[in-house]
Amino acid sequence: MSVSAKNLFRDLTVSCSNCSLGDLCIPHGLAPQDIDRLDDSVSHTKLLQAGDILYHQNSPFKSLYALKSGSVKIISKSDESDDVMGVYLPGEIIGFDGVATDRYQCSIHALETSNICEIDLESLQENIPSIFKQLLKHASKSINQSNNTNATSKVSAEKRIVSLLLDLSDRYRLRGYFYTEFNLFLSRSEIGSLLNLSPETVSRGIRKLERDNLITLENRRRIKINNLEGLKNLLTAI
Numbered sequence: 001m002s003v004s005a006k007n008l009f010r011d012l013t014v015s016c017s018n019c020s021l022g023d024l025c026i027p028h029g030l031a032p033q034d035i036d037r038l039d040d041s042v043s044h045t046k047l048l049q050a051g052d053i054l055y056h057q058n059s060p061f062k063s064l065y066a067l068k069s070g071s072v073k074i075i076s077k078s079d080e081s082d083d084v085m086g087v088y089l090p091g092e093i094i095g096f097d098g099v100a101t102d103r104y105q106c107s108i109h110a111l112e113t114s115n116i117c118e119i120d121l122e123s124l125q126e127n128i129p130s131i132f133k134q135l136l137k138h139a140s141k142s143i144n145q146s147n148n149t150n151a152t153s154k155v156s157a158e159k160r161i162v163s164l165l166l167d168l169s170d171r172y173r174l175r176g177y178f179y180t181e182f183n184l185f186l187s188r189s190e191i192g193s194l195l196n197l198s199p200e201t202v203s204r205g206i207r208k209l210e211r212d213n214l215i216t217l218e219n220r221r222r223i224k225i226n227n228l229e230g231l232k233n234l235l236t237a238i
Contacts, residue, residue, distance in 0.1 A: 046118055048072070048110035050185075054094065057107045061098035063118045067091065070114025071185060075107040084186065084193040087111070089171050093119075111185035160195040161205040162234050165215070169225060180225040181218070 046065075048054060054065060057077050067088050074085040085106060088094055098104035099121075155163075165184075173179035184191075188199040188206075195202070209215045214231055216224040225231065 046116040048114045048116060050110055050112050052110045054108035054110070054116065055098075055104050057105065058103050061095070061102045061104060064093055064095040064099075064121055065108075066093055066117040066119060068115040068117055071111045071183075072108050072114055073111050073186065073190065075109055076105075077107060081193075084190045086194065087168070087186065089168075089175065090177075091175050095119075112183070157195075157197050157201050158205050158208065159235055160197060161191075161202065161209070162231050164191070164195060165223065165225065166228075166231055166235070169228070180228060182223060183221050184223050185221055 048070070054072065055062070057075070067090050069090050071090075072088045072094070074088070076083045076085050088108075094108055094116075095104065097106055168182060168184065169179045172182055186194065188202045191197070192199045192202045197205075206215070206217070209231075210217055212230075214225070214227045214234075216226055218224055
């Protein structure tokens, strides 16, 4: 087995108590014995490649999922189009959309190579009854992110783009990642779908931010924020 393969296998099989995500995921606030029990309800072996689908819209609810590394996009399918509804980053819990109706309300597609922990909800409830406070916390964060996306749909195109970049930057910061430089794996068309803008408007908006030296495109996917406060000031400008 190659060194890279060994490292990948180690990352996929690490226990919850040793996970690098720390309190960003479910273990926050749990007693040590509960964290040990958590391993009985969590599978650490799911690996998605870019383009793989974690679950399909309208498929029966099976599990919740914790994103350990990588990123995935949320797709809502209709008769007319496939709309991008958001992005999940490491430490976030996926699958709450399927809890109420026992069917997932969207599809989840990997944007890059991503490690996923599968959470057996029934086993979790049996092993750790107190866990639902933590799950509600994650569900609340998902709702807040959705509300933020809806709120930005009412402002100018530039502010929508800036809001997206600041949201991703802040979420990476909370996870201990380098938050002024990160990959944005969504295409211009997908960003437009998320922000209710045309791909051309997205491209023009990103180019303007680059001309103003607020950001730099390292390549088509890599965003470097040169002036974080400058981006924040754009949101408050009349």
